[in-house]
Each structure stands twice: as C-alpha cells, then as structure tokens.
Amino acid sequence: MSLNNSLMQRDLQVLWHPCTQMKDHETLPIIPIKKGEGIWLEDFEGNRYMDVVSSWWVNLFGHANPRINDRIKHQLDNLEHVILAGFSHEPVIELSERLVAITPEGLNRCFYADNGSSGIEVALKMSFHFWLNQGNTRKTKFVTLSNSYHGETLAALAVGNVDLYKKTYEPLLMTTFTAPSPDCYNREPGESWEDYSLRQAVAMEQLLAEKHEEICAVIVEPLVQCAGSMRMYHPVYLTKLRAACDRYNVHLIADEIAVGFGRTGTLFACEQAGITPDFLCLSKGLTGGYLPLCAVLTHDRIYQGFYDDYDTLRGFLHSHSYTGNPLACAAALATLDIFEQDNVIANNQKLIQKMADATAHFADHPNVAEVRQTGMILAIEMVQDKTTRTPFPWQERRGLRVYEHGLKNQALLRPLGNVVYFMPPYIITEDQIDHLAKVAWEGIELATR
Known part of the structure; x- marks a missing residue:
C-alpha cells in the first residue's frame, strides 16, 4: 500500500472532516x-x-513563505502566548497600531478573537451591548442580506442566509430581518451592476425606515458574497447603505474576513465605496494563512460606550483563550510587511x-x-x-x-x-x-x- 493510501486509511479511522459528507470518501480519496x-x-x-x-x-x-516563517520563528524564541487581560505584548501593540493606520479612517480600536466566526460574534455582541449601555433596550435585532454567510457558530449562522449551512439549525438561532441581496447575477438583461445595486438599496432603505428602532446593526460582506456562490455587487450599494445606517441610527458591520487584504483589488473592499463601517471584521488573510486570528476594529464612540467604573457593569466582558496570540500577531506583521515592501x-x-x-x-x-x-x-x-x-x-x-x-x-x-x-x-x-x-x-x- 502506498504511503498516500496508508495515511488516508488511518485518517478515515479517526477524523471527521469539516464541510464534508464523510460517506463521499468511500469513493473520493482524501x-x-x-x-x-x-x-x-x-x-x-x-x-x-x-x-x-x-x-x-x-x-x-x-x-x-520564508519571510513569514522567519518572523514566527523569531517570536517563538521569545514568547509563544500570554493572557491579554491585564497583560500585553509588543506584537499585538504593533499590529493594532498598523491596522488602525491602514483601515478606513476613524477605526481606532482593535479587539481580538481567535477566528472569523468568533469575530462576527464579537461585533454582534458589541453592537447590541452598546445600545443597551445607552439605555436603549428595544434594539435587539440584526439585518442580514439574502444569500449571505458570516460563519458557523450560532450567532454567525443566524445572521447568514445560505440554507445549506443554516436551515438545519434554524430552531437554535435568533431571528433576524433579511433584506434582498444586491447580487448582480439577478439583474435584468441590459441592466448595469450599478443600476441593479441601486435598485436593491431601496429595499434596504425601506426596511430600516420601518424597523430601525428594533435594529442594532446591518451586517454585510462588502462586494462579494463568497460562500454564497461568489455572487458580487457594485460598491454604490455600500455607499447607500452607510448613508441609510447613519440616517436611521443603526450600526454597520463590514465582514471583510474573506474579502479583505487585497482580494477585491483594493486593500479593503470598503475603500471602493469610500465608507467607514462601525465594525470591521478581519481574519483569514490577516496572518497570510498561517495561524487563526481575527481583529474587530471599531471607533471611539463605540469604545466610550463601555468606558466606565467597574461597578456600573458596562464593560465588554468577552474573551477568548488565545486572544491576540503573539505567534499569530507575528505572522500578521510579516504579512503587512510584504504588502508594504512589495507593492502588492x-x-x-x-x-x-x-x-x-x-x-x-x-x-x-x-x-x-x-x-x-x-x-x-x-x-x-x-x-x-x-x-x-x-x-x-x-x-x-x-x-x-x-x-x-x-x-x-x-x-x-x-x-x-x-x-x-x-x-x-x-x-x-x-x-x-x-x-x-x-x-x-x-x-x-x-x-x-
């Protein structure tokens, strides 16, 4: 038996692979x-x-990649991990400074999670909790787009809209409002991407006008709905959405976990619409594909909504064991170096x-x-x-x-x-x-x- 086949047989005795019907591997080799x-x-x-x-x-x-390898190896000799509550370390400070410098203007606070889905949960909780700290108890709902995907933990699933991933778990999920996607595959013959996206923005505007008092935030994948069959739309939708969220006092969460770091042609997709979201979720390419890490960036108004004496219980008491892991931060810093030095x-x-x-x-x-x-x-x-x-x-x-x-x-x-x-x-x-x-x-x- 070849080594490939031997390893495959060992694998099938003990592993359960993600996003996989394991019976497929009776005929499809791992x-x-x-x-x-x-x-x-x-x-x-x-x-x-x-x-x-x-x-x-x-x-x-x-x-x-030798440059990312070297940065991680150097970090490994100094500090592999430390609790980020009450402690800090140089890589996470430097990474935060650099993310604030390169992301859309106004995003000046970084909160870290272990992976993309966890970062979505951070943004959702932070938005809800902000309104609660303002004394607004009515804002408990989120708006998502049809055909959207934001991860597979329960809150992330709830704000997604792809039945393949979501339908089975529907009884476990919070209810959300769904607006029609600006996905330009559905445009009329001869209709431009821009015109279709503008037309779809009207439905979002109507939903916010009717329900804004109940809504914490709108969450979108800017420009490309990746797990939703790579469906795409025009940046003008984001421009209109930002204006509508401002008009109706609703947060905007930009899930750039998949589309950030150059995937859409600019460093961040939001740049193409000239907008700053209230929350920007970054993961995947953040570490160049080396280690799990998610950064959720927000602005000072959100941060100040939690800043108070401890006994007010207004703090954001959310944590992950590996928050801001130094090895992952080192990989992210090397990744940002490559962007800067190689004119990527x-x-x-x-x-x-x-x-x-x-x-x-x-x-x-x-x-x-x-x-x-x-x-x-x-x-x-x-x-x-x-x-x-x-x-x-x-x-x-x-x-x-x-x-x-x-x-x-x-x-x-x-x-x-x-x-x-x-x-x-x-x-x-x-x-x-x-x-x-x-x-x-x-x-x-x-x-x-």
Whole structure:
C-alpha cells in the first residue's frame, strides 16, 4: 500500500472532516499533504496541486513563505502566548497600531478573537451591548442580506442566509430581518451592476425606515458574497447603505474576513465605496494563512460606550483563550510587511487583468451563465440552460466533476456547488493562470456533457 493510501486509511479511522459528507470518501480519496511551497501543495507520492482556493481563502503569499516563517520563528524564541487581560505584548501593540493606520479612517480600536466566526460574534455582541449601555433596550435585532454567510457558530449562522449551512439549525438561532441581496447575477438583461445595486438599496432603505428602532446593526460582506456562490455587487450599494445606517441610527458591520487584504483589488473592499463601517471584521488573510486570528476594529464612540467604573457593569466582558496570540500577531506583521515592501496591490492589477483575459472565452460556453470578477476573485457559473439560466439540479454535483478533473491536472479547484472559482495566492504567475483556465475549461466540458 502506498504511503498516500496508508495515511488516508488511518485518517478515515479517526477524523471527521469539516464541510464534508464523510460517506463521499468511500469513493473520493482524501489527499494527505506532505508539504507546501509557494502556490504548490505536494502529497506523499510527489503529486502537486496548485492551491487555487488559497486553502479556504486564507493564503496570500504562498505556503512556507520564508519571510513569514522567519518572523514566527523569531517570536517563538521569545514568547509563544500570554493572557491579554491585564497583560500585553509588543506584537499585538504593533499590529493594532498598523491596522488602525491602514483601515478606513476613524477605526481606532482593535479587539481580538481567535477566528472569523468568533469575530462576527464579537461585533454582534458589541453592537447590541452598546445600545443597551445607552439605555436603549428595544434594539435587539440584526439585518442580514439574502444569500449571505458570516460563519458557523450560532450567532454567525443566524445572521447568514445560505440554507445549506443554516436551515438545519434554524430552531437554535435568533431571528433576524433579511433584506434582498444586491447580487448582480439577478439583474435584468441590459441592466448595469450599478443600476441593479441601486435598485436593491431601496429595499434596504425601506426596511430600516420601518424597523430601525428594533435594529442594532446591518451586517454585510462588502462586494462579494463568497460562500454564497461568489455572487458580487457594485460598491454604490455600500455607499447607500452607510448613508441609510447613519440616517436611521443603526450600526454597520463590514465582514471583510474573506474579502479583505487585497482580494477585491483594493486593500479593503470598503475603500471602493469610500465608507467607514462601525465594525470591521478581519481574519483569514490577516496572518497570510498561517495561524487563526481575527481583529474587530471599531471607533471611539463605540469604545466610550463601555468606558466606565467597574461597578456600573458596562464593560465588554468577552474573551477568548488565545486572544491576540503573539505567534499569530507575528505572522500578521510579516504579512503587512510584504504588502508594504512589495507593492502588492499595484502589482496584482496585472494578475487581475490576466485572470480576466484567460477566462474571457468562458462566457461563450453554452453551459456558462456568467463569468464574474471582483479583483482577485473570479467565478464561473455553470447552468443547464444558458438562455433561461436554469441551474443544474444540485443533486448532480457537476462542480465535483470539475474538482476531480482538476486534481488529475495539478489544480485544486474546490467548487461552490456549480460555481468554479479562482481565489489564488498573490504569487501566482501568468503561466499558471493560463494552466488553470485550461484545466477549468476542460473540467467544465466534462461536467456539462
């Protein structure tokens, strides 16, 4: 038995993998990875796979990046972890200073959590608690967009709207208000992204006008609803939403966990709308894909709403064991160094254009409804009927066929249902993009026969 197969059998005896129907692995092999280097993952038989999905959207500058490695190794020799209540350390102070400097103006307080879903919970609790500290007991609800996703802990699930993840747990979840998504896949023929997004903003305005006295905050994924099949919308929606939240005295939570740190073409997606949210949630790419860490940034008005004598019990008494972990902060600092020193955002413009050029012909495929792109995120939506945009029955799992073809051709193309997407590390080359486009085209041909 090969080492790959031996490890797979050992795995299946003891592991329960995330977001997986384990029975699939009776026929679909698990791939044990021996090492990562740059864009490549390598198994124990020497097979290599381009990590086109950045290992669930976290990896920005490749596996085993020497600059991030060195920063973590140096930190490991000094301090691996310390409680952040009553104590601090240099990496978390420096990281906070730098995040305040690079995020939208006015966000000047950093609160840390262990991962993205936990950070969403922080923002939700902080918003609710702020209003409570103001003596406002009516604001207990949140507004979410249809087709949204914010994580899989219970409060994060509650403010999401993808049935695949949420429906089973509905009895456990708090109730929310749902506004229609500005997802431009649903625009009318000939309608622009901007016009459709403006039209959808009207429904949000109406909801806030009617229910604002009950609403703590609106939570959105700026520009791209990632787990919601990589659906995208125009920045004008965010501009309108910020104005509406101000008008009706409602907080705005921007979940940039997946779309932050250059994924949409700017360092943060909110920049494209020229807005500052009340809460900005950052994770995934924050550490370059090395270690779990989430930063929730907010402004002084929120911070001052909790600042009081202890016996008033107005403090935000929320914590995580590994809050502000020094090793994770070191990885984040190295990641920010690379952004600053390598002119990443400007250099990515060539890659963005190359991805567009390499996949332009997909729009002519009889089973492709749309090729859409926002910055370094590109999605190809397969359908049964192009004219009516009738989807393939989900039970047929057409995207899985593309995934299996990719694995045979050095590409990790893990789909979202019938949507094939690229969200690669920023070190990808133009030749590698051409290879991915070729493999994706072949996979879609096979999948739609």
